[in-house]
Amino acid sequence: xxxxxxxxxxxxxxxxxxxxxxxxxxxxxxxxxxxxxxxxxxxxxxxxxxxxxxxxxxxxxxxxxxxxxxxxxxxxxxxxxxxxxxxxxxxxxxxxxxxxxxxxxxxxxxxxxxxxxxxxxxxxxxxxxxxxxxxxxxxxxxxxxxxxxxxxxxxxxxxxxxxxxxxxxxxxxxxxxxxxxxxxxxxxxxxxxxxxxxxxxxxxxxxxxxxxxxxxxxxxxxxxxxxxxxxxxxxxxxxxxxxxxxxxxxxxxxxxxxxxxxxxxxxxxxxxxxxxxxxxxxxxxxxxxxxxxxxxxxxxxxxxxxxxxxxxxxxxxxxxxxxxxxxxxxxxxxxxxxxxxxxxxxxxxxxx
Amino acid sequence: xxxxxxxxxxxxxxxxxxxxxxxxxxxxxxxxxxxxxxxxxxxxxxxxxxxxxxxxxxxxxxxxxxxxxxxxxxxxxxxxxxxxxxxxxxxxxxxxxxxxxxxxxxxxxxxxxxxxxxxxxxxxxxxxxxxxxxxxxxxxxxxxxxxxxxxxxxxxxxxxxxxxxxxxxxxxxxxxxxxxxxxxxxxxxxxxxxxx
Numbered sequence: 001x002x003x004x005x006x007x008x009x010x011x012x013x014x015x016x017x018x019x020x021x022x023x024x025x026x027x028x029x030x031x032x033x034x035x036x037x038x039x040x041x042x043x044x045x046x047x048x049x050x051x052x053x054x055x056x057x058x059x060x061x062x063x064x065x066x067x068x069x070x071x072x073x074x075x076x077x078x079x080x081x082x083x084x085x086x087x088x089x090x091x092x093x094x095x096x097x098x099x100x101x102x103x104x105x106x107x108x109x110x111x112x113x114x115x116x117x118x119x120x121x122x123x124x125x126x127x128x129x130x131x132x133x134x135x136x137x138x139x140x141x142x143x144x145x146x147x148x149x150x151x152x153x154x155x156x157x158x159x160x161x162x163x164x165x166x167x168x169x170x171x172x173x174x175x176x177x178x179x180x181x182x183x184x185x186x187x188x189x190x191x192x193x194x195x196x197x198x199x200x201x202x203x204x205x206x207x208x209x210x211x212x213x214x215x216x217x218x219x220x221x222x223x224x225x226x227x228x229x230x231x232x233x234x235x236x237x238x239x240x241x242x243x244x245x246x247x248x249x250x251x252x253x254x255x256x257x258x259x260x261x262x263x264x265x266x267x268x269x270x271x272x273x274x275x276x277x278x279x280x281x282x283x284x285x286x287x288x289x290x291x292x293x294x295x296x297x298x299x300x301x302x303x304x305x306x307x308x309x310x311x312x313x314x315x316x317x318x319x320x321x322x323x324x325x326x327x328x329x330x331x332x333x334x335x336x337x338x339x340x341x342x343x344x345x346x347x348x349x350x351x352x
Numbered sequence: 353x354x355x356x357x358x359x360x361x362x363x364x365x366x367x368x369x370x371x372x373x374x375x376x377x378x379x380x381x382x383x384x385x386x387x388x389x390x391x392x393x394x395x396x397x398x399x400x401x402x403x404x405x406x407x408x409x410x411x412x413x414x415x416x417x418x419x420x421x422x423x424x425x426x427x428x429x430x431x432x433x434x435x436x437x438x439x440x441x442x443x444x445x446x447x448x449x450x451x452x453x454x455x456x457x458x459x460x461x462x463x464x465x466x467x468x469x470x471x472x473x474x475x476x477x478x479x480x481x482x483x484x485x486x487x488x489x490x491x492x493x494x495x496x497x498x499x500x501x502x503x504x505x506x507x508x509x510x511x512x513x514x515x516x517x518x519x520x521x522x523x524x525x526x527x528x529x530x531x532x533x534x535x536x537x538x539x540x541x542x543x544x545x546x547x548x
Contacts, residue, residue, distance in 0.1 A: 023367040030371055034378065048469050103382045110385035113426025117392040121423070125430040136381050143374045150370040187469065188432065190448035190506075190515060191462035192455035200451060 028151045031144070035094055038102025042176070045105045049183045056194035060182035063202040064175045068093075071171040071215060078280070079164045080287050081313060081346055088148060088155040092165045095144030096172025096218070100137070104173075105180070107136045126257040134251035137173070141214065142221040142244060144169050149229045157350035159226035159239075160283045166222015167276075170214035177214065178205045208262065212254060212269030216276035221247035223279055230352045250275055283352075288313070291349035304341050312341060395422040398436070403540075406434055406516065407447045410546025411509070413516050415445060415537045440526040441502070441533045446517040453512040460491055460506055463517055473498040479506075484541040492538065495521060502530030505538055509547040516541060 020028070050057040072093065076083040083089070111132045116124035145166045149156040156162050178201070185197040205213075224243025228236035250272045258264050291313055298304040304312070311321035318338050325331045398404070400419040405412055408431055417423075417436055421443070427435035434445040450456065460479045467474035477494035482505060484490075490507035502521035509515060518541075520534035 021367070027367045027371045030375070034375075048472065051472075052465050052468055099378075103378055107381040107385050109426075110389045113394070114385060114389045114392065116425040116428065117389065117394055121396075121425050121428050121430055124425070125428075136385075139377055139381060143377055146370060147374050150367045187466045188449060189451055190455070190459050190517065191465045192448075192458035193451055196451050 024151060024153075027147060031091075031095065031099070031147045031151055034147075035098040038099035041102035041105055042098070042180075046180065046183060049186070053183070053186055053191070053194045056186060056198050057183065059195055060179050060198045060202070063182070063198065063206070064178050067178070067206050067210065068171070068175045071175075072168070075164060075167045075171060075215065078167070079160065080284055081291060081349065082315065082342060084155055084161065084164055084168075085152075088152050088165070089168050091152075092144065092148060092168035093172035093175075095148070096141055096169040096174070096214070097176040098172075100140040100144055100169070100173050101176040101180075103140050104133075104137050107140070108132050111136060130252050130255040130257060133255050134248040137214070138217060138221055138244065138248045138251055141169050141173055141218045142166065142225060142247070145218070145222040145225045146228075149225050153229065156222075156226055156229045157347065158230040158287075158352040159223040160287045160352075161350055162226025162229065163219045163223040163280060163283060166225065167215045167219035169222065170216065170218030173218070174210075174214035178202065181205060208265060209254075209269055212272035216272050217247045217250045217254075219276050220250065220279055223283065227352060230350070246275065286352070287349050290351075291345050294345045294348040298341070298345070308337070308341070312338060312345070318342075389426065394424045394426045395437075396425050397422050404434060404445075405430065406445055407431060407514065407544070410544055411514050412544045412547070413447075413507075413509070414540075414542050414544075415516075416540035417443070418533060418536050438533050439529065441520060441522040441530045443533050443537065444517075444519045445537060446519070448515045448517055450508070450512060450514055456508040456512050456515070459508060459515055459517070460493070463504060463506055463519075467495065467497075467504075467519065471497045471499075476504055482538060485539045486542045488541050488543060490516075490538075492534070495519060497521075500524065501527040503534035505534060507538075507541060507543075509543050511547050513547065516543075 072089070076089055112124065112128040115128040115131060119127075145156070145162060148165055148169075149162070156165055182198040182201040182205075185201045186194045189197040221244045224236075224240035224247075227239040227243070230236065231239075253271060254268050256268075258268075295304065295309055295312060299306050299309050308321070311317040318335075321338070322331050322335055325334065398417050398421045401416065403414045403416050404423075405414050407413055418438055421436050421438045424435040424437065427433065432447045434443075436443040436445070448459070460476065464474075464476040467476065474495065474497040477496070479491035479493040482490055482492040484507070488507050488510075490505055492503060492505035495502050495504040500521045501524045502519070504520070505518040507516045507518075518534055518537055520530045520537070522530040
């Protein structure tokens with residue numbers, strides 16, 4: 001029996017955090033700087049809007065808060081066994097909303113203009129969005145997932161971790177894009193009714209297209225980063241490239257110039273949802289199978305008491321086990337052992 | 353025995369290499385595309401007498417630019433926006449969707465706010481009624497800013513589902529040319545039959 005699992009023994013969780021390597025710290029600082037630069041780019045692009053349309057700007061932001069909170073909760077809940085750390089989940093959302101979005105507001109108009117100059121206005125009017133956003137935005141978003149995999153390697157250990165962190169990155173991008181689209185709708189409707197324009201965009205983008213938008217595209221691309229993290233460049237490059245290409249394909253489908261009718265848009269949403277759903281369910285099934293195998297082996301080795309095993313692999317089970325004892329030192333000890341055992345099991349389950 | 357640092361048990365064995373790759377990708381997209389776009393000319397001469405369309409299907413309009421005008425393709429979208437120039441004069445023709453038919457009366461103050469999004473010193477004058485050669489009725493007036501001046505106009509479609517807005521500006525010394533170009537577009541403006 002290991003110290004990690006023996007009730008009554010001190011927790012195996014290290015009391016002192018390992019020192020962060022200088023190279024990893026450099027990555028973290030660089031990522032933070034890129035987020036600040038991205039936020040600055042967004043502020044430069046939109047700083048006049050809150051000055052001239054203050055109420056509509058507040059309204060546009062307020063309408064996205066429920067999506068942000070609900071997405072945050074659901075996506076973190078979607079990871080089997082336990083949620084990813086709050087700090088790094090927040091880092092993923094922030095990257096999507098700042099670094100990725102801030103670079104996109106520079107890169108997208110430039111590439112759109114290039115399409116118009118080289119292929120003509122008629123072609124660009126129909127196809128520039130479909131040929132620009134998948135390339136620029138998927139690369140910018142997945143760059144954040146890749147940086148996070150390097151800045152916090154224990155957070156992205158395999159494709160399931162990458163999928164969840166990618167989805168959170170996409171959520172940040174999606175929420176920010178919803179706000180900017182709402183603000184852009186004000187001039188597109190002649191600034192005759194800023195509040196109504198903002199509300200109309202929120203209804204479409206939250207009510208109609210949320211389930212087929214950035215969060216699921218970047219989830220797929222993020223799974224690719226997870227393959228790289230688990231297998232290294234040699235074994236992970238091909239699946240990572242496949243995941244990124246799939247995410248770009250999902251984005252291209254979504255932005256392709258088809259009928260703007262709600263039925264066609266819903267079909268596109270459904271297609272993207274099916275793709276990310278297939279990825280998630282496949283990875284989840286294998287993740288949970290590996291977790292069950294790791295738990296069974298540890299129980300057979302005596303590393304985890306058989307009496308604790310039935311409670312360990314679900315959030316509700318762990319809570320149920322904790323509630324079997326009174327609040328206090330014993331419950332804290334059970335909780336500490338659960339976390340330590342779970343960390344070891346997740347370590348095996350996450351690899352692919 | 354070599355002990356692996358906890359931060360190295362997963363992820364890239366070379367964090368700085370991964371960082372460089374990411375930074376290169378981001379710089380390539382945010383600086384590379386603008387530089388590539390700058391290398392290609394944005395001036396597309398408009399054929400004399402050529403009619404240009406804006407909007408789509410029943411919700412569209414046409415107008416005719418003057419001779420020797422050029423279109424700026426990078427800032428043009430056939431559904432929403434034409435960016436044109438005639439020497440020192442910049443002409444923008446904008447498609448505006450009306451969410452409600454009652455909003456027609458707010459087009460002029462709305463345009464004033466839109467102009468201020470791009471230039472805080474922009475100011476529209478008092479509007480006056482104007483009618484195109486085809487009978488399209490709208491409002492027009494002066495537009496001024498610290499570095500430019502000209503003429504603006506708004507034309508709600510007959511069914512009040514959308515509107516066409518026109519802004520023609522130039523440095524203050526060329527204001528008369530901007531006003532003349534605005535008049536040229538105004539005279540030629542026609543809404544599609546479906547918008548009647």
